Amino acid sequence: MSALLEQLIDALRVLPGVGQKSAQRMAYHVLERGREGGARLATALAEAVEKIGHCQRCRDFSETPVCPTCSSAARDAQTLCVVETPADRLAIEQATGYRGFYFLLQGRLSPLDGIGPHELGLDLLGTRLAEGEVRELIIATNPTVEGEATAHYLAQIARQHAVRPSRPAHGLPLGGELEYVDRGTLSHAFGSRSEVS
Amino acid sequence: MSALLEQLIDALRVLPGVGQKSAQRMAYHVLERGREGGARLATALAEAVEKIGHCQRCRDFSETPVCPTCSSAARDAQTLCVVETPADRLAIEQATGYRGFYFLLQGRLSPLDGIGPHELGLDLLGTRLAEGEVRELIIATNPTVEGEATAHYLAQIARQHAVRPSRPAHGLPLGGELEYVDRGTLSHAFGSRSEVS
Ligand SMILES: [Zn+2]
Ligand SMILES: [Zn+2]
Numbered sequence: 001m002s003a004l005l006e007q008l009i010d011a012l013r014v015l016p017g018v019g020q021k022s023a024q025r026m027a028y029h030v031l032e033r034g035r036e037g038g039a040r041l042a043t044a045l046a047e048a049v050e051k052i053g054h055c056q057r058c059r060d061f062s063e064t065p066v067c068p069t070c071s072s073a074a075r076d077a078q079t080l081c082v083v084e085t086p087a088d089r090l091a092i093e094q095a096t097g098y099r100g101f102y103f104l105l106q107g108r109l110s111p112l113d114g115i116g117p118h119e120l121g122l123d124l125l126g127t128r129l130a131e132g133e134v135r136e137l138i139i140a141t142n143p144t145v146e147g148e149a150t151a152h153y154l155a156q157i158a159r160q161h162a163v164r165p166s167r168p169a170h171g172l173p174l175g176g177e178l179e180y181v182d183r184g185t186l187s188h189a190f191g192s193r194s195e196v197s
Numbered sequence: 198m199s200a201l202l203e204q205l206i207d208a209l210r211v212l213p214g215v216g217q218k219s220a221q222r223m224a225y226h227v228l229e230r231g232r233e234g235g236a237r238l239a240t241a242l243a244e245a246v247e248k249i250g251h252c253q254r255c256r257d258f259s260e261t262p263v264c265p266t267c268s269s270a271a272r273d274a275q276t277l278c279v280v281e282t283p284a285d286r287l288a289i290e291q292a293t294g295y296r297g298f299y300f301l302l303q304g305r306l307s308p309l310d311g312i313g314p315h316e317l318g319l320d321l322l323g324t325r326l327a328e329g330e331v332r333e334l335i336i337a338t339n340p341t342v343e344g345e346a347t348a349h350y351l352a353q354i355a356r357q358h359a360v361r362p363s364r365p366a367h368g369l370p371l372g373g374e375l376e377y378v379d380r381g382t383l384s385h386a387f388g389s390r391s392e393v394s
Binding site for chain 2: 001002003004005007008010011012014015016017022024025026027028029030031032034035037038039040041042043044045046047048049050051052061062063067085086087090106
């Protein structure tokens with residue numbers, strides 16, 4: 001096999017979920033039917049890897065020191081929403097009317113994987129809360145064991161800075177049928193029931 | 198979202214089987230945990246797209262006009278094995294003792310998709326057979342409807358040049374359990390049964 005082709009197949013495996021077989025299929029596909037797209041991808045990758053860093057305020061990916069969102073004067077500076085990933089941030093921004101600021105953990109507490117408060121930028125978050133502008137910290141970590149542990153830790157930090165911690169409600173998804181809802185959600189929703197007026 | 202990040206997510210979709218969601222996951226992964234690998238992939242892609250062409254003899258991917266296999270003096274010039282893809286070639290080379298030459302169609306006859314004899318390089322194959330060295334053309338297209346139609350067409354070309362066409366045997370896979378073999382294979386194997394001596 002061509003050495004350059006072997007090198008390409010090997011390099012493609014940096015992508016998540018791509019093993020030997022799919023790397024091979026991807027390489028053949030690009031060479032056979034997508035050379036132009038392949039060249040475009042090469043440029044986009046090189047540029048992204050070189051120029052995209054993290055926003056100094058929210059830790060989201062950004063090609064400028066402070067991202068456009070954090071630079072916006074139109075946002076409510078009293079609420080800060082903590083999420084795990086850029087995908088979570090995007091989902092909230094697109095689905096809700098939330099227009100405060102964000103803070104991205106880029107992960108969740110996972111001591112076994114060496115991910116502690118420092119890796120999640122919690123020192124930066126502390127500094128941010130110490131500025132005194134934020135009144136409410138919306139903790140939107142995922143409802144997983146590690147996400148919950150992270151949320152607990154974040155609530156403590158908030159209280160240390162006299163900031164009110166809050167969490168989005170958990171419960172039955174709207175329009176979902178009860179029998180298809182997972183047990184944990186159902187149990188939580190049942191336990192958190194409220195009186196119908 | 199960062200414009201460069203958006204550009205990267207968009208460019209990743211040139212890869213087969215990669216939609217918006219997985220392109221996003223790939224981009225985040227590279228930026229978060231694989232920048233070095235990402236830079237290596239960018240280089241490998243750019244080089245491959247620019248420098249890998251097709252071997253003039255066998256049509257396999259090659260960074261030289263004639264690939265190492267076709268340049269080899271140690272191979273048997275009397276047999277030529279036709280396969281659809283580089284992956285098929287690799288599988289045969291690794292699994293069998295075959296040490297003749299190869300010819301790659303890089304596809305199979307599919308008139309509806311505009312893939313005819315010319316797209317499969319069959320004029321080049323004709324020229325090759327006309328040289329007179331090849332005695333046997335092993336037709337190793339896939340046992341699909343289009344692969345069979347292609348095989349039929351290839352056998353005609355072989356006969357036109359007084360070359361003997363042959364096909365690898367089809368039948369039950371070794372070690373496979375009969376009840377799990379697909380119907381087509383089972384039916385073929387049954388119809389091609391031979392007397393036990
Ligand atoms: Zn920011
Ligand atoms: Zn060749």
